[in-house]
Amino acid sequence: MTGSDRELLSEKPLRIGISTRALFDLEEEHRVLSEQGVQAYASLQRDRESTVIKKGTGFDVVDRLLKLNEPDYPPYVEVILLSRNSPDLSLRAFHSIDYYGLAVKTGSFTSGRSLAPFIPAWEIDLFLSNEADDVKAAIAAGTAAARLGPPPRAREGRHEDEVRIAFDGDAVVFSPESDEIFKEQGLPGFLKHEVENATKPMDVGPFGNFMKKLSILRNIYLRDDGVSRVRIAIVTARNAPAHARVINTLRAWGTPADEAHFVGRREKSTILAAFGAHIFFDDQEKHVVGASQLVPSGHVPGPHDPDLPIIPAG
Incomplete structure (x- = not known):
């Protein structure tokens, strides 16, 4: 601190x-x-x-x-x-x-x-x-x-002295730029673009500035052992090799995540429950609907068709 x-x-x-x-x-x-x-x-x-x-x-x-x-x-x-x-x-x-x-x-x-x-x-x-x-x-x-979304069926009182917030990456924390590459060029074009730009930080998305300010709060409660009462996770459908740009962007912003889960095609809900998210933000309604059964969740409106996949795993 x-x-x-x-x-x-x-x-x-x-x-x-x-x-x-x-x-x-x-x-x-x-x-x-x-x-x-x-x-x-x-x-x-x-x-x-x-x-x-x-x-x-x-x-x-x-x-x-x-x-x-x-x-x-x-x-x-x-x-x-x-x-x-x-x-x-x-x-x-x-x-x-x-x-x-x-x-x-x-x-x-x-x-x-x-x-x-x-x-x-x-x-x-x-x-x-x-x-x-x-x-x-x-x-x-x-x-x-x-x-x-609706309150989850069961409320767990875990991590009483902490607040745990989880974010999707593209079009939430980060700009929708990479989403647009995927829509225009498909998965091969997307992966090529992300590998070539792995060290180039992404622009902020609708939640980028909020996460930066939340990171200041996290830093206030950061102990010498590197653990904070404010715990931040990125839960994204990206996987390797597209994961590297996420980490490099967070480094460039000075907003390290406590956890990152590159889930690929796997459902996010069980990962979020294991993390113990007190709230989760995603721009795809299907992820919000699934997650809201287990953790409090919110939909971030974006330009996407809710039925189309956004950056599926390679």
Whole structure:
């Protein structure tokens, strides 16, 4: 850890924006909204105002990140609640936040309007939501964002003092440049391109800057034995020889991953469960759907057809 890292995040914390439906399990209430309308939904929420909401897909990672903050020291992590609920319905959310002891004090409630304008206004580094339009708008504005899937069937309380975050590589942490090579030239052209450019760092993708800032937080909690309370993994369909460019890019960025899993054609879900991911981000819906059965997962919107393979293993 360096003093400059602490000062950097104290002056400009890692800011997570999260919707109420991403933080809490409000699927029943959302069904009422979809099927019966706003008035029925508002009535149900007011009737349940004193009822604590169950934890949602994004709860665990938010809770763990906030617990990294040190008492009597400016926070390294801030979480802002961004909700399409009306201000009148904000009481239940903050009642549940207080019940769980989350250090979330600020937020915006827009009465059904888009949250997109408030993401840059709050200087959000990562936005988590179940609303596809808000997620796409956030990414278009240059903010890392993901649409969360349902909560996993079972929640495991492993690694209580850590936060473990896993990322896909291409079109998530890294730019979609190599994806485009694959689409235009096929697998042989892709492999040739990656071998020839193995030492050339890739450009940042939609989550590149978020990972760089997360790495500063990782460094603050890095012990002398090289282990941090913030653990980062890359889980990618790349395998050798295309793996080398991933490692060289991370070196060039100064953002080492604690783990890298080059899974080829293998499903990612079991690898993510073994890693103990508290959240996983991928740009292919099929990987998110599979992983969300075992770990909290979020889809990063991209230019791909969700049914087409992206950079399959050679």
